[in-house]
Amino acid sequence: MTQRTDVVVIGGGQSGLAAGYHLRRLGIEHVILDAQTAPGGAWQHTWDSLRLFSPAEYSSLRGRLMPIQPGEVYPDAAHVVTYLADYEKRYDLPVQHGVWVPAVHRDGTHLRVETGCGDWQARAVVSATGTWTRPFLPAVPGRREFTGRQLHTVQYTNPADFAGQRVIVVGGGNSGAQIAADLAHAGIDLTWATQCLPRYLADDIDGRALFDHATVRRRALDEGRTDTGGVASLGDIVAVPPVRAARDAGLLASRPMFARLTATGVEWADGTRAEADAVIWCTGFRPALAHFASLRLRGTRGRIATEGTRAADEPRLHLLGYGDWTGPASATLIGVGRPAREAAREIAALLGS
Template identity: 65%
Template sequence: MTAAEQHRQVVVIGGGQAGLAAGYYLRRAGLDFAILDANHAPGGAWQHYWDSLRLFSPAEYSSLPGRPMPHQRGATYPDARHVAAYLAAYEDRYQLPVHRPVHVTGVERTPDHLTVHTDTDADTWHAQAVVFATGSWRRPFVPAVPGREQFTGRQLHTTGYRTAADFAGQRVAVVGGGNSGAQIAADLTAVADTRWVTRRPPRFLPDSVDGRALFELATHQVRAHAAGETHTGVASLGDIVVTAPVRAARDHGLLTAHPMFDRLTATGPAWPDGTTWDCDTIIWCTGFRPDLAATRPLGLHRTNGRIPTDGTRTLEDPRIHLLGYGNWTGPASATLIGVGRTAAEQLRTLLG
């Protein structure tokens, strides 16, 4: 074995909330494993979120297995910095073997093991199982709107937004009818001429609903589906959690959605009826795609863009697991509270 080859029973790709939850159970089971994280610092995607972002749930409903998230002083719903600090402390508390920054370029399989290639000096890892826990932050999605290349103003995705002060005095179009779009539009209304644009009329959840109820609803929905039963789930209630800033902007009439434009001109959006709106900036709050580029050398088949799984285990190769990508890899597994339950079930599969 050379210095550039590392052998482990399990390699976890991604050191955010899903990777740490996997690490917690792998450590408890006494397995030899490594976590490879592309970030330069702990905290997963939370270290990159905008300043005003807050969780949808109180700290006690946002914890990874084994260690409750502490309350943030003066805040019922913790902010992103608090979550990033919690993940860093969690990693340290359990002495999880995280290697960073390590960018995984691809995973290949042989009958005997899986080979993980990276762009670092320790560029090759061999494992009996690989857990993909990369999330989606590095794969922002922007729709192919005609004229996007012609717009002469600034365009950025949710990933590039930090604080409303950066847009003071501007005219800003915020595109996207989900939580990110609503929160960022609400954030901007105090300092910028803001136009919120959505593909369909936004649907606000009841003001009393937060992440606690959403987690339970998502769990019941997936379990009912697995049992062949019908469950209306979260979608029947709405799409947007009414956080305090969103509620304030909505109640003051500042969060009125406009229909989606059909093209962009050099100066801003244009609608089918001929209406135009000149603006300085467009912020695309249009979601993400799973960051699974490293699976390409594996040649795994996809159905409707997803790699088929049984729980977290891919159907084509039981040595390969996907953790934290949403309900298709475990009920509410893209959430802090939900990923722990899925990680525990994944360990049972690995040991089985």
């Protein structure tokens, strides 16, 4: 049996909830389909020591400030999960958990959203599936030869899993720095391999400044002015307290990226080798958009061309929360509010027409 609604939102994490909030304010009938069995999105699956880049009051969705976490300046992931669960309940958002969407199809004047428990027919779709379910692993020579353990950021939990082991962390971004610091503080035998020398942002810069910088850049681009370079121009690593402490203690000395993996470790271009029991790939993600394969919209790097949040070649589809290409800082709690509002307004205009 096919159910019908005006809008289907795919994904019930922070971006999906932001979309639901603005759709509800405009009185637009919608449903939010979430593959997770409980509220909280990808925050339910992060490593134990993960902290936000910003204080709670600067990490909120529209309409509800995140409460301060006692004893913490930067809230942990569990606090974020509690906040998102409360947000979903507070606004009575129509989230259906445990519903996976394998595909979306064109169906005349509508889009048909296929699920494992029946289809939905909608006049518009908002995709808010994020990137966490699509970890990226680089094609490094010898990766299949290595006999030790290999895992991605999404599989890392805490240093206890690596007690007494030699670990190589790959990646010079925030996740690489945070996980390397986590292991270093625990006394794990660590090698941190990065493509370039780590670029730390100034110690007084956190998510507040990053959001403001991303917004200024987007405004400049929209007005045809010179590109300010975005957040990447400031650096790659936010010096959150654990990272700052490990760096200042000399525990985060990086090495250049190795040339290949061997059966028992890694080897650099000059022939230098290091033995390892595990390699943790902190090498980023790609947008989780496989459910749009039948629409044939994806271009370079797996992205869909957008105008704002709207898909350039499918006006009934909006993409939310995947990064700057779908709105300034839209992959953050504080940043997703504005593009979610704009998407809801465009959808309201589409439905009205």
